[in-house]
Amino acid sequence: MMADKKITAVPNVTTPSAPVIFDPDICDGCNTCVEVCQIDVFMPNPEKGKPPIMLHPDECWYGGCCVNDCPRPGAIKFNWPLQQRGYWKNKATGEVHQI
Amino acid sequence: MSTWHSYFKEKGQAPDWPYPVRFDQEQEISSDVLVIGGGIAGCWAAISAARQGLNVALVEKGDTVRSGAGGPGCDHWCNAPANPLSNVDPDEWAEHMADRPYCNGIGLQIQCRENFDTLLELEKIGGKVRDTEDEYVGAEGRDDKTKFMISPRYTKVHSYVPWAIKPTTFKSNPEGKLNNVVIRVWGSTFKPALKKECKRLGVKIFDRVMGTGLLTENGVQGGRVIGATGVNNRTGEFMIFKSKATILSTAGAGSIWLISTELGGYSNMMSRAISGDGTVMAWKAGAELTTMEGSGVLRIATGLKHKWYTGAGDASYENVPLVDANGKRLPLPIQGWVDAGAMVPSPEVENKIREGILKGEYALPFYGDFPAMPEVERKATWNLMLGEESTTKIIIKTFNEAGYDPSRDLLQSYKFIEGNSLPQWGEAGYGGGLVVDWNLKTTLDGLYAAGTQMFAPEDHSYAAATGRYAGRKAAAYARQVSESKISREQVDREKARVYAPIKRSSGIEWKELHAGIARVMQYYVSEFKNEALFNMALGALRKIEEESVPLLFALDPHKLLRSLEDLSLLSYAQIIIQAMKARKASSVPLNFRRIDYPTLDPPEWNKFLTIKQENGKVKTGELPMTFWGNMKNQYEAHNKDYSGVYKGK
Numbered sequence: 113m114m115a116d117k118k119i120t121a122v123p124n125v126t127t128p129s130a131p132v133i134f135d136p137d138i139c140d141g142c143n144t145c146v147e148v149c150q151i152d153v154f155m156p157n158p159e160k161g162k163p164p165i166m167l168h169p170d171e172c173w174y175g176g177c178c179v180n181d182c183p184r185p186g187a188i189k190f191n192w193p194l195q196q197r198g199y200w201k202n203k204a205t206g207e208v209h210q211i
Numbered sequence: 212m213s214t215w216h217s218y219f220k221e222k223g224q225a226p227d228w229p230y231p232v233r234f235d236q237e238q239e240i241s242s243d244v245l246v247i248g249g250g251i252a253g254c255w256a257a258i259s260a261a262r263q264g265l266n267v268a269l270v271e272k273g274d275t276v277r278s279g280a281g282g283p284g285c286d287h288w289c290n291a292p293a294n295p296l297s298n299v300d301p302d303e304w305a306e307h308m309a310d311r312p313y314c315n316g317i318g319l320q321i322q323c324r325e326n327f328d329t330l331l332e333l334e335k336i337g338g339k340v341r342d343t344e345d346e347y348v349g350a351e352g353r354d355d356k357t358k359f360m361i362s363p364r365y366t367k368v369h370s371y372v373p374w375a376i377k378p379t380t381f382k383s384n385p386e387g388k389l390n391n392v393v394i395r396v397w398g399s400t401f402k403p404a405l406k407k408e409c410k411r412l413g414v415k416i417f418d419r420v421m422g423t424g425l426l427t428e429n430g431v432q433g434g435r436v437i438g439a440t441g442v443n444n445r446t447g448e449f450m451i452f453k454s455k456a457t458i459l460s461t462a463g464a465g466s467i468w469l470i471s472t473e474l475g476g477y478s479n480m481m482s483r484a485i486s487g488d489g490t491v492m493a494w495k496a497g498a499e500l501t502t503m504e505g506s507g508v509l510r511i512a513t514g515l516k517h518k519w520y521t522g523a524g525d526a527s528y529e530n531v532p533l534v535d536a537n538g539k540r541l542p543l544p545i546q547g548w549v550d551a552g553a554m555v556p557s558p559e560v561e562n563k564i565r566e567g568i569l570k571g572e573y574a575l576p577f578y579g580d581f582p583a584m585p586e587v588e589r590k591a592t593w594n595l596m597l598g599e600e601s602t603t604k605i606i607i608k609t610f611n612e613a614g615y616d617p618s619r620d621l622l623q624s625y626k627f628i629e630g631n632s633l634p635q636w637g638e639a640g641y642g643g644g645l646v647v648d649w650n651l652k653t654t655l656d657g658l659y660a661a662g663t664q665m666f667a668p669e670d671h672s673y674a675a676a677t678g679r680y681a682g683r684k685a686a687a688y689a690r691q692v693s694e695s696k697i698s699r700e701q702v703d704r705e706k707a708r709v710y711a712p713i714k715r716s717s718g719i720e721w722k723e724l725h726a727g728i729a730r731v732m733q734y735y736v737s738e739f740k741n742e743a744l745f746n747m748a749l750g751a752l753r754k755i756e757e758e759s760v761p762l763l764f765a766l767d768p769h770k771l772l773r774s775l776e777d778l779s780l781l782s783y784a785q786i787i788i789q790a791m792k793a794r795k796a797s798s799v800p801l802n803f804r805r806i807d808y809p810t811l812d813p814p815e816w817n818k819f820l821t822i823k824q825e826n827g828k829v830k831t832g833e834l835p836m837t838f839w840g841n842m843k844n845q846y847e848a849h850n851k852d853y854s855g856v857y858k859g860k
Binding site for chain 1: 213214215216218219220223226227229272273274276277278279282283399419444445472473482483484538576578580582601602604605606608609610612613614615619620621622623769772773
């Protein structure tokens with residue numbers, strides 16, 4: 113099965129590759145996030161009603177407006193790159209957590 | 212399927228460019244007042260000019276709804292001594308704020324006199340500036356009558372001068388009551404409200420258009436500014452704007468010394484879009500700049516550092532006690548009510564903590580002790596200050612969703628463990644900008660500047676107040692002049708420059724060009740500065756200009772935008788170095804230390820150095836430290852007709 117897998121030659125994926133994650137069941141492709149991004153990270157999906165495509169994820173400034181301004185809660189979630197996930201500690205138990 | 216790679220894998224091909232492609236097509240727009248840069252200053256300029264009944268065009272690289280440094284939000288409305296809870300006279304506060312070397316007395320006076328009016332106008336158009344829902348009743352600084360939330364910032368201690376943490380007694384506040392000059396605000400509501408008001412007033416907004424060059428009378432450098440050119444960064448369409456008055460309100464240049472997109476994301480405090488375009492346009496047109504030799508330490512952020520600005524002990528942690536890993540309170544100032552607004556530790560305190568860490572006295576990492584705060588104060592910091600301050604809103608949201616509870620959990624600080632920025636990584640835009648007069652007019656007729664575009668700019672409310680002021684003054688000028696004929700030759704020259712990168716499909720891409728410029732700055736404009744190194748920097752940048760720029764390629768309108776921004780950065784870097792060469796002295800406030808002129812701030816060099824182009828040649832000059840004269844008198848002489856808060860429809 114793995115041996116039959118068709119492979120196309122593509123460039124390396126940039127890091128970060130996906131500063132946000134869309135939920136295609138909630139996102140209705142309104143493209144508010146496309147408009148509010150001052151960097152123009154996204155492009156509208158060629159298929160109407162589908163979540164936008166992250167065309168320039170490596171240019172993300174982590175401004176967060178895409179998520180903050182989304183009119184459909186849960187449609188888009190911020191996906192901090194691994195090296196950027198903050199920590200906290202439960203004051204009573206001392207247990208450490210990370211985003 | 213939201214990544215490009217997943218789309219490609221599923222469809223077997225790359226998506227088509229989603230916007231119509233209009234390279235080489237032209238659109239011509241006429242307006243009385245043209246505003247370039249639709250951030251806080253630009254929106255206010257457009258609104259204020261439109262309220263004078265004029266025809267206004269606003270050009271913005273992103274979308275005006277959230278663009279600019281203040282696009283995502285803002286938590287502090289600073290320097291608002293005209294607010295009813297203030298205990299200091301606005302003119303005295305302005306004078307006090309201007310009692311710093313290389314500041315802008317004109318902008319500060321405007322801010323102190325008019326930013327409270329600006330705030331009230333903002334409220335009228337939908338910005339939230341008071342605790343109208345009574346969420347923070349009982350919080351210190353909340354006034355139950357007006358429902359304004361005063362911030363502890365500047366209440367007594369003024370740490371805007373690094374390490375000068377000392378209380379000041381004002382003549383207007385002899386008993387030393389809290390100054391109450393900074394208001395906490397719900398800044399994430401501001402930008403959408405400003406765009407809405409622009410639209411309501413009939414401002415013609417051109418989103419996703421980058422201003423590329425100014426047009427001057429007869430196409431001559433130093434001539435009256437009569438419009439500008441631009442390019443749409445989604446369609447590639449070429450834009451020609453004709454105007455009677457033009458206001459520049461773009462920002463400084465955020466990433467001249469550093470670019471790292473891989474792993475880093477955009478690794479500094481300003482977005483990539485902040486690339487000095489306006490300053491470079493003005494420079495090419497012959498306008499005079501000043502303080503371009505000043506630089507700061509690059510505030511690297513997301514990716515390379517954790518972005519709570521610089522971590523605990525910082526403004527973003529307002530009022531939060533800071534503790535070590537064992538819960539021991541650290542002697543760091545917290546910009547709270549306890550230390551009355553102090554933000555930055557003195558070098559002595561910083562050193563004491565560092566030594567304490569090494570001796571085992573303080574255990575790493577440090578934490579913000581949110582659970583130790585009274586509930587209402589905790590809410591005010593977490594929900595209002597961090598929740599409304601620009602890019603921290605999304606951080607709060609992420610933490611909340613991940614299960615962080617500020618009443619139970621300590622928030623980790625990255626101070627010390629993430630280190631400091633390298634001294635080789637400077638940051639432009641520390642005071643550099645256009646010379647302006649009391650009308651916020653630049654040295655070119657027809658050209659005005661506001662916000663970060665001016666020399667020595669300040670914060671969000673400064674951008675708002677000066678934008679509003681520049682709009683008013685530019686409108687008054689536009690009423691007196693007629694439209695001028697643009698030079699076709701100048702337009703064609705600019706068009707050829709703008710489109711050059713799309714004529715090629717291989718060579719040097721924008722990221723590489725940016726990195727090349729940054730490397731030159733890191734090598735030759737580092738903490739070690741002298742004439743020989745400056746000349747090497749200029750030589751290296753000239754080589755880039757002559758050999759690499761002709762190879763610059765852009766595959767689509769977006770990458771063309773980034774390429775053109777690189778060209779702005781390249782020119783901006785050259786201006787910085789020319790200005791550095793002109794200052795033959797070292798200076799603490801300018802963060803400028805020359806090996807060949809080591810004396811710090813010798814009195815004969817306590818002056819603004821100016822720089823401009825005349826017939827294509829660099830020309831330097833100087834201005835006295837307080838060239839603006841008596842701030843109160845000058846302001847009043849220039850604003851006899853000022854009518855306060857806008858009362859029209």
